[in-house]
Amino acid sequence: MSKIDTRLNVSPVPPDEIFALNGAYAVDPHPQKVSLGVGVYRTDDGKPWPLPVVQKAEKELVVDDDLFRHEYTAIEGDVPFLGIARDLMFGFEGKQGEEEVKARIGTVQTVAGTGANHLGALFLAHHMKPPTVWLSNPSWANHQTIWELAGVPRKTYPYYHAATRSFDFEGMMSSLESEAQEGDVVLLHACAHNPTGLDPNKEQWVAIADLCERKKLFPFFDSAYQGFASGSVEEDAWAVRYFFNNKPDMEMCVAQSFSKNFGLYGQRVGAFHYCTNRASTSLRDVVVNNLCHLIRGEFSMGPRVGCSIVKKVLTSEELTADWHQDLQVMSSRIKTMRKALYSELVRLQTPGTWEHIIEQNGMFSYTGLTPKQVYALKDKYHIYLLKSGRASISGLSQKNVTYVAQAIDDVIRNEN
Ligand code: LMR
Numbered sequence: 001m002s003k004i005d006t007r008l009n010v011s012p013v014p015p016d017e018i019f020a021l022n023g024a025y026a027v028d029p030h031p032q033k034v035s036l037g038v039g040v041y042r043t044d045d046g047k048p049w050p051l052p053v054v055q056k057a058e059k060e061l062v063v064d065d066d067l068f069r070h071e072y073t074a075i076e077g078d079v080p081f082l083g084i085a086r087d088l089m090f091g092f093e094g095k096q097g098e099e100e101v102k103a104r105i106g107t108v109q110t111v112a113g114t115g116a117n118h119l120g121a122l123f124l125a126h127h128m129k130p131p132t133v134w135l136s137n138p139s140w141a142n143h144q145t146i147w148e149l150a151g152v153p154r155k156t157y158p159y160y161h162a163a164t165r166s167f168d169f170e171g172m173m174s175s176l177e178s179e180a181q182e183g184d185v186v187l188l189h190a191c192a193h194n195p196t197g198l199d200p201n202k203e204q205w206v207a208i209a210d211l212c213e214r215k216k217l218f219p220f221f222d223s224a225y226q227g228f229a230s231g232s233v234e235e236d237a238w239a240v241r242y243f244f245n246n247k248p249d250m251e252m253c254v255a256q257s258f259s260k261n262f263g264l265y266g267q268r269v270g271a272f273h274y275c276t277n278r279a280s281t282s283l284r285d286v287v288v289n290n291l292c293h294l295i296r297g298e299f300s301m302g303p304r305v306g307c308s309i310v311k312k313v314l315t316s317e318e319l320t321a322d323w324h325q326d327l328q329v330m331s332s333r334i335k336t337m338r339k340a341l342y343s344e345l346v347r348l349q350t351p352g353t354w355e356h357i358i359e360q361n362g363m364f365s366y367t368g369l370t371p372k373q374v375y376a377l378k379d380k381y382h383i384y385l386l387k388s389g390r391a392s393i394s395g396l397s398q399k400n401v402t403y404v405a406q407a408i409d410d411v412i413r414n415e416n
Contacts, residue, residue, distance in 0.1 A: 017141060017386055025384045033382035034400050036391040039194065039363045040265060041228075041330050044397045049330075051263045053322040057312040069308065073301050075292040077109020077271070081307040084314045085109075085271040088233060089223065089256050091241050103281040104248075105273050106288040108295060109302035112268040113224045113257025114142060119272050120220060120253050121150035122294055123287075124185060130218065133185040134176065136160075138388060140194045143187060143222070155179070157186075160196050165356040165368055167198040173211060182216040190223035190254070191236040192362020195390035199361055205239045209247050219243055219252040227261045227324075229362040231331035248278040258310050260363065261327060267306025330394075334363065337396040341365075344405030351412050365391050373411045381407035 021037040035042075043049050061069070076082065086107045092098050110116040124130055133147045137156035147154050157180075158171030176186065188208070193199055200208060212219050221240050227233040240254055251274075258269035272291065276283045295301060313319040338358050345354045357365050369377070369389040377383040383404055385391045396404060 021384050021386065028382055028384075030382035032400070032403060034384065034395055034404055036383060036385040036393075036395040036404075039260070039392050039394070041260065041263060041363075041394045042397070044333065044399070046395070046397055046400075049263060051323070051326045053313055053319055053326050054262060054264065054309055056322065057309045057319060060312055061308055069304070071304075073109070073304060075296050075301050076107075076288060077302045078304065078307050078311065080315075081311045082107040082109060082271065084311055085256055085258075086273060088314065089226070089237060089240060089254055089271075089273060090244055091234065091237060100281075101245075103284060104244075104276050104278060106276070106284040106291070107271055107273050108288060108291045109307060110255070110270040110272050111299060111302055112259050112270040113222065113255055114146070114270075115268065115299075115302070116255030116257065116270040116272040117143065117146050117222060118149070119291065119294060119298075120255050120274075121146050121152065123272075123274070123291055124218070124220075124253075125150040125152050126294075127290060128183070128185075128218065130183055130185045131181055133187060133220075134180055134217075135187050136172070136189070136193070138195055139187065139189075140222070147187075152185070159193070160198065160366065162368075165353075165366070167193075167196070167200060167204075169200060169204050169207075173207065176211060176215070176217070180215055180217055183218070185218045185220050186212060187220045187222060188239070190221045190226065190240050191238075192225035192229035192364075194224065194362070195364050195386065195388060196366040197360030197362050197364045198366070200239070202238065202242075205242055206246075209243050209250075212243075213247050213250050219250070221252065221254040223254055224257040225260055225362050226256070227327040228330060231324075231328045233261075233324075233327070244275055251275060251277050251280075258306065262306075262310055262313070262323075263330075264306045264309065267309070268303055269306035269310055270302070334393050337393050337401065338365065340398070340401045341393070341396055341405055344402055345408065348405060348409045350405070350409040363392055363394060365393055367391050367408075369408065369411075373408075373415065376411040376415075377407055380411070383407055 018038050025035045041049055086105055110119050132155050133152045134155055134157050135143050136159035157175045158168045161168040191199055226236045229236045243252055254273040256271045259265045274287045313323050342354050342357045367389045371387040374385055374387050
C-alpha cells in the first residue's frame with residue numbers, strides 16, 4: 001500500500017447506526033425484508049406517506065406563485081413561521097396577557113430537530129458553560145454526538161428499568177438529586193422518548209420540574225413528536241407547557257422538529273426556543289441576537305420550502321383541521337400495529353412478557369430483544385432493527401406483522 005501524504009490527523013469514527021442500517025436495508029434484495037430501523041412513518045404498504053395536507057399546501061403554494069419564494073429569509077428565519085412554531089409548541093391561543101408571556105421566548109429557525117439541538121447545545125456551551133449535560137440512559141444516540149461536538153461534558157441519568165421494561169423514575173430522580181450540580185443541563189424528551197417509548201406521567205413531570213427548579217438545573221427539551229405520538233398536539237406538549245407556565249422563574253429551552261409530525265423529513269424544518277425567566281425578558285433580544293451570530297457563521301439561515309408548507313397549513317383553519325386528521329391517521333396506525341405485534345406474540349406464546357409493546361408510546365418500541373437476537377433477525381429473516389432492541393413500529397404492517405412475530409418467536413426459542 002502506498003504511503004498516504006497528508007497533514008490531516010483523522011481516524012475512522014463508527015458509522016451512525018441508524019443510517020447505516022437504513023443503507024443496508026435499502027440494498028438488501030430479500031423479498032420479505034422489513035425495516036424497523038430508522039424512525040420514519042410508513043403506510044400499511046410500507047411506503048412513505050407525504051401527508052395529504054402537505055400535498056394540498058404544496059399545490060396552494062404553486063398557485064400563490066410568490067415571487068419571493070426562493071429569496072433569503074432573515075438570519076433568524078422566516079419571521080411569521082417563528083411565531084407559528086412558538087404558538088404550536090407553547091399553546092398560545094390569543095388569550096389576554098399572552099403578549100407578556102410570549103416576551104419570554106426567543107425563537108429562531110433551525111435545520112430541523114438535529115439543528116435545533118445542535119444550535120442550543122452550541123449556544124449554551126458558549127454562553128452558559130454548563131459543567132455537565134445529563135442525558136437519559138438510553139437516549140437518541142445523536143444527543144451524545146451533538147453535545148460532544150459542543151464540548152460539554154456528558155453524564156447519564158438512569159431512565160430504563162430493564163427487568164420491568166419500564167421508566168425508572170426513582171433512578172432518574174435520585175441520580176439527579178444526588179449528583180447534578182447547579183447550572184447543569186438536563187436533556188428531556190418532550191414526549192415519545194426515543195428509544196424507549198416510555199414517558200413520565202404528569203405527576204412525574206411535575207416532580208421533575210420541581211427538582212429542576214430546586215436544584216437550579218436547566219431543562220432542555222427535545223420535542224420531535226408533537227402530535228405524532230398521541231394524535232393530540234396539546235397532549236404531546238403537556239410537559240413543555242407545564243414547565244414553561246408553572247415554573248416562570250426558571251430558564252429553559254426547546255428544540256422543535258417538524259420532521260415527523262408533518263412528514264417533512266428531508267426538508268429540515270425546525271425551531272429553537274429559548275425561554276427567559278419572567279424577570280429577565282429584557283434578555284430575550286440579546287439571546288436571539290447571539291443565536292443569529294451562530295446561525296450566520298454556520299449556515300446563514302434555515303431552509304425555506306419546508307417552513308412555507310408548515311406556515312401554509314397552520315395559518316389556515318381548514319388545513320390545520322386536515323393536519324390534525326393526518327396526525328390521527330399516523331398515530332392510530334402505530335397503535336394498531338403495536339397491538340397486532342403484541343397479539344401475535346401472545347398467540348405464539350413467545351417466551352417473555354410483551355405488554356410493554358402496547359404500553360410504550362410513539363414511534364419506537366424498546367422490545368427487550370438482545371443484540372444477539374437482533375443480529376439473528378437480520379441474518380435469518382432480513383428484519384432490521386437497532387442493536388439496542390429499538391424497533392420502529394411504523395415499519396410493521398398487516399402484511400408483515402405475522403412474519404415479524406414468527407421471526408422473533410424463532411430467534412428467542414432457538415437461541416444458542
Ligand atoms: C430516529 O431516531 O430513527 C430518527 O429520529 C431519525 C434520526 O435522525 O436519527
